[in-house]
Amino acid sequence: MKNIQWLLAARPKGEPTRGDWKHNETQTRSPEKGEILVKVEYISLDPAMRGWMNEGKSYIEPVELGDVMRAGAVGEVIESGDDNFSAGDKVYGSFGVQQYATCSAQGVHKVDPELAPLERYLGVLGMPGMTAYFGLLKTGLPEAGETVVVSGAAGAVGSVVGQIAKIKGCRVVGIAGGKEKCDYVMSELGFDAVIDYKNEDVKKALRSTCPDGVDVYFDNVGGEILDAVLTHINLRARIVICGAISQYNNTTAVKGPSNYLSLLVNRARMEGIVVFDNIKHYGEAARDMSGWIGQGKLKAKEHVVEGIDTFPDTLMMLFRGENFGKLVLKVNHD
Amino acid sequence: MKNIQWLLAARPKGEPTRGDWKHNETQTRSPEKGEILVKVEYISLDPAMRGWMNEGKSYIEPVELGDVMRAGAVGEVIESGDDNFSAGDKVYGSFGVQQYATCSAQGVHKVDPELAPLERYLGVLGMPGMTAYFGLLKTGLPEAGETVVVSGAAGAVGSVVGQIAKIKGCRVVGIAGGKEKCDYVMSELGFDAVIDYKNEDVKKALRSTCPDGVDVYFDNVGGEILDAVLTHINLRARIVICGAISQYNNTTAVKGPSNYLSLLVNRARMEGIVVFDNIKHYGEAARDMSGWIGQGKLKAKEHVVEGIDTFPDTLMMLFRGENFGKLVLKVNHD
Numbered sequence: 001m002k003n004i005q006w007l008l009a010a011r012p013k014g015e016p017t018r019g020d021w022k023h024n025e026t027q028t029r030s031p032e033k034g035e036i037l038v039k040v041e042y043i044s045l046d047p048a049m050r051g052w053m054n055e056g057k058s059y060i061e062p063v064e065l066g067d068v069m070r071a072g073a074v075g076e077v078i079e080s081g082d083d084n085f086s087a088g089d090k091v092y093g094s095f096g097v098q099q100y101a102t103c104s105a106q107g108v109h110k111v112d113p114e115l116a117p118l119e120r121y122l123g124v125l126g127m128p129g130m131t132a133y134f135g136l137l138k139t140g141l142p143e144a145g146e147t148v149v150v151s152g153a154a155g156a157v158g159s160v161v162g163q164i165a166k167i168k169g170c171r172v173v174g175i176a177g178g179k180e181k182c183d184y185v186m187s188e189l190g191f192d193a194v195i196d197y198k199n200e201d202v203k204k205a206l207r208s209t210c211p212d213g214v215d216v217y218f219d220n221v222g223g224e225i226l227d228a229v230l231t232h233i234n235l236r237a238r239i240v241i242c243g244a245i246s247q248y249n250n251t252t253a254v255k256g257p258s259n260y261l262s263l264l265v266n267r268a269r270m271e272g273i274v275v276f277d278n279i280k281h282y283g284e285a286a287r288d289m290s291g292w293i294g295q296g297k298l299k300a301k302e303h304v305v306e307g308i309d310t311f312p313d314t315l316m317m318l319f320r321g322e323n324f325g326k327l328v329l330k331v332n333h334d
Numbered sequence: 335m336k337n338i339q340w341l342l343a344a345r346p347k348g349e350p351t352r353g354d355w356k357h358n359e360t361q362t363r364s365p366e367k368g369e370i371l372v373k374v375e376y377i378s379l380d381p382a383m384r385g386w387m388n389e390g391k392s393y394i395e396p397v398e399l400g401d402v403m404r405a406g407a408v409g410e411v412i413e414s415g416d417d418n419f420s421a422g423d424k425v426y427g428s429f430g431v432q433q434y435a436t437c438s439a440q441g442v443h444k445v446d447p448e449l450a451p452l453e454r455y456l457g458v459l460g461m462p463g464m465t466a467y468f469g470l471l472k473t474g475l476p477e478a479g480e481t482v483v484v485s486g487a488a489g490a491v492g493s494v495v496g497q498i499a500k501i502k503g504c505r506v507v508g509i510a511g512g513k514e515k516c517d518y519v520m521s522e523l524g525f526d527a528v529i530d531y532k533n534e535d536v537k538k539a540l541r542s543t544c545p546d547g548v549d550v551y552f553d554n555v556g557g558e559i560l561d562a563v564l565t566h567i568n569l570r571a572r573i574v575i576c577g578a579i580s581q582y583n584n585t586t587a588v589k590g591p592s593n594y595l596s597l598l599v600n601r602a603r604m605e606g607i608v609v610f611d612n613i614k615h616y617g618e619a620a621r622d623m624s625g626w627i628g629q630g631k632l633k634a635k636e637h638v639v640e641g642i643d644t645f646p647d648t649l650m651m652l653f654r655g656e657n658f659g660k661l662v663l664k665v666n667h668d
Binding site: 058059222227241242243244247253254255256257258259260261262263264265266267268269270271272273274277 | 392393556561575576577578581587588589590591592593594595596597598599600601602603604605606607608611
């Protein structure tokens with residue numbers, strides 16, 4: 001079968017451009033023993049992809065030039081060379097930005113389309129949900145009654161962070177861009193307050209929305225917002241560094257947090273997290289989160305864009321704050 | 335008796351200048367009940383003093399304009415209105431930059447001049463020693479075999495950090511400025527390696543002196559050196575933020591650590607410390623450290639400058655890296 005793929009053609013300087021990608025047409029390959037052939041249905045688009053395009057050591061190997069762009073995805077097994085999978089199984093795996101993937105069955109796991117729509121396994125029941133769950137609970141260590149602030153509050157990770165913090169009895173303040181996202185965070189997700197960073201002075205708004213200071217800050221954005229929150233943290237605050245989407249496309253140096261000495265004054269902590277470290281505990285997290293979804297305490301929203309051909313442009317929506325909910329690419333198979 | 339004091343006359347912008355201080359001559363006051371009159375012998379000069387000169391909230395109240403500059407000091411009780419102290423007692427307290435202090439006996443404690451020279455109670459047996467002990471052991475959490483890097487390695491805090499890390503079985507690399515300090519760190523303190531930041535490329539030198547990466551970084555300086563170490567940390571590294579002497583006199587914004595996203599990649603932690611939080615445990619620390627001094631495992635060096643009149647200039651030695659060992663001012667009483 002014909003298989004359309006997006007290959008990494010060049011390492012971007014600053015914002016990725018169309019020229020950094022190669023649109024490739026190839027043929028599917030039958031799976032060998034231990035492999036499966038998957039028809040990809042939804043591809044996860046994540047801020048982390050920007051980092052995978054760079055050369056050099058990170059928490060994961062970079063994507064090599066000429067390789068299919070790495071991406072988490074869900075789809076259906078259409079041919080299996082592995083005893084654990086059969087044609088018709090719905091599966092999650094690192095299938096890449098392509099219509100079909102022939103890959104080792106290792107690291108692939110089945111998902112239940114009865115329990116939740118397939119695309120949800122890329123959001124609240126996938127990496128973003130796991131990132132929120134473990135980052136908040138294991139590193140943020142929120143206690144009931146504390147104030148938790150989260151940036152990217154309407155996003156795939158931030159929306160889950162805030163909802164879990166509410167479940168744990170915290171006062172939750174979101175930071176998001178634009179009225180529509182802010183309204184969603186308040187009325188749909190039930191946060192206690194929201195700051196619209198596009199239309200408000202974040203420092204001032206932190207003072208009014210967090211009268212008792214900030215105990216936990218879950219940071220998805222970095223830059224000026226991280227700096228603003230640092231001026232308002234409490235003694236022994238925990239700052240979870242999950243991402244820094246405002247800085248990923250910088251062509252100059254990343255803006256470090258000028259107010260980091262607030263960590264000293266407040267004996268506070270700033271700690272980085274990578275979701276893969278918790279892989280052995282994904283099961284517990286999925287059970288907790290499915291339970292909360294069932295009870296209506298945890299809501300999810302996906303932003304679905306159709307057509308694998310739109311990939312280079314659709315990815316950029318993340319960096320422009322144009323997506324509203326977990327961004328996924330729905331793969332068309334003509 | 336005549337009492338010469340230094341008062342804070344203005345809040346400095348950038349480097350403190352002579353005009354920020356007022357030289358004042360007054361008379362001593364007899365102690366009331368619960369007070370003591372102390373003849374101050376040695377005054378501790380510390381980087382933290384720069385922070386106390388600023389307005390606004392920090393981990394401690396700022397010094398008010400017109401007040402005697404705050405300083406830890408040691409001296410002799412010459413008149414006591416408190417049952418716990420008698421004339422002739424040698425004591426440590428926050429006596430300020432002056433020849434004589436009449437103050438509440440609360441927070442003052444006796445020191446033993448037989449056990450160590452008086453000025454040592456401002457260094458390894460005082461705040462800098464306690465800062466090193468608790469910052470390294472409680473926040474740095476070094477394990478035998480790990481690599482510990484410390485900046486300001488020849489200084490009052492750094493020299494103790496490195497020696498305690500050696501006692502705990504770590505590989506220790508110091509960062510200091512100039513050949514004399516670097517030689518001292520190697521030959522007297524027994525560090526495993528040293529980097530002369532004034533004459534070496536710190537990033538390169540970190541690669542060669544820390545072939546297994548950095549597990550604990552104890553930071554006294556901030557700025558470029560913190561940024562360089564961030565590029566070379568290991569998974570789950572602990573960065574102890576004790577100070578940032580390179581930044582205290584900035585007139586522009588503090589330089590935040592541009593490479594802070596290394597915390598994310600390495601799931602590492604950056605945490606601030608303030609020594610006063612450990613006040614209940616100073617006793618244990620003093621016992622440990624006295625023991626190590628007795629065994630010759632922990633060495634101390636003070637840099638004594640004579641004459642209270644030199645205070646404004648002597649303080650500046652800290653920010654220029656001109657002191658070599660714990661900087662103390664020996665008070666003259668004509």
